[in-house]
Amino acid sequence: MWAEQDGKLYRKITFKDFSEAFAFMTRVALVAETQEHHPKWTNVWNTVEIWLSTHDAGNVVTDKDRKLAAAIDKLI
Secondary structure, three states, X not given: OOEEEOOEEEEEEEOOOXXXXXXXXXXXHHHHHHHOXXXXXXXXXXXXXXXXXXXXXXXXOOXXXXXXXXXXXXXX
């Protein structure tokens, strides 16, 4: 589940292995491009952490972030 922390939406997702995590990130990248909204994220082996905020709005959570978060949820 997404949590709002420090003015950002945050989610940590654990996968079976690195390949699964990387494949997920590739799917997210394609969606992010279509929405013209790109996440801050990290990947360490099987774990992906994502932070979403809208830079143009002063680094706060907006509907743009919620829309991307909902799209990401559908990819898990």
